[in-house]
Amino acid sequence: MCSPRGQSPLGARFTPARRDELLAALRDFPDVLVVEDDHNAEITGADAVTLASGGLPRWAKVRTVSKHLGIDLRWAALACDPATLARHDGRMLLTSGWVSHILQVTVADLLADPAVTRLVADASRTYTTRRDALRAALEEHGIASHGASGLNVWVPVRDESAVVNALRTRDWWTAAGTRFRIASPPGVRVTTATLTPEESTLLAADLADALAESQAVYGG
Secondary structure (H helix, E strand, O other): OEOOOOOOOOOOOOOHHHHHHHHHHHOOOOOOOEEEEEOOHHHOOOOOOOOOOOOOOOEEEEEEOOOOOOOOOOOEEEEEOHHHHHHHHHHHHHOOOOOOHHHHHHHHHHHHOHHHHHHHHHHHHHHHHHHHHHHHHHHHOOOOOEOOOOOEEEEEOOOHHHHHHHHHOOOOOOEEHHHHOOOOOOEEEEEOOOOOHHHHHHHHHHHHHHHHHHHHHHOO
């Protein structure tokens, strides 16, 4: 399972070079099913660079609409190789067996509506502006960050709890990175979807203070 763009929490995306490296490694494991979860494709602010087009024997690409059309539209499209499709259809027969026609028609009408297309495009540009604004504000304070696509920015820190708590006292809510990582270094995730550029300036200053405080505490 992988996210080719808008990956959470890092905001990472596949580059053509990275895709080629992964495809080269995967060709030694032809029985591995590669699932691409392109969950917020329309609003990531990044072009699609996909493993699914690389000629793998087993692959599946999933697109959902809940992120850009509405969280209650629990509908997904699946493209995959013939063997995986047959297994998917067989599993569907053992479960619900069908998808609501009302839901399918609703999604199809929204996807075909030019006004909705323009609205989603505007949202994508807004999300990109807000993500980039926070990263620029952090850079002004010498704070490293990651977030090439999607709705999140990842900030490496030494002590996640100290930073999260320090920001909370300043009325900012961020997510400690421990829930997202196994062996990676610590960090905090900042969701930028509703964060205006003006707020980013304030958050960056408060985060700089929080990092200074946690550094002092951490070092004794």
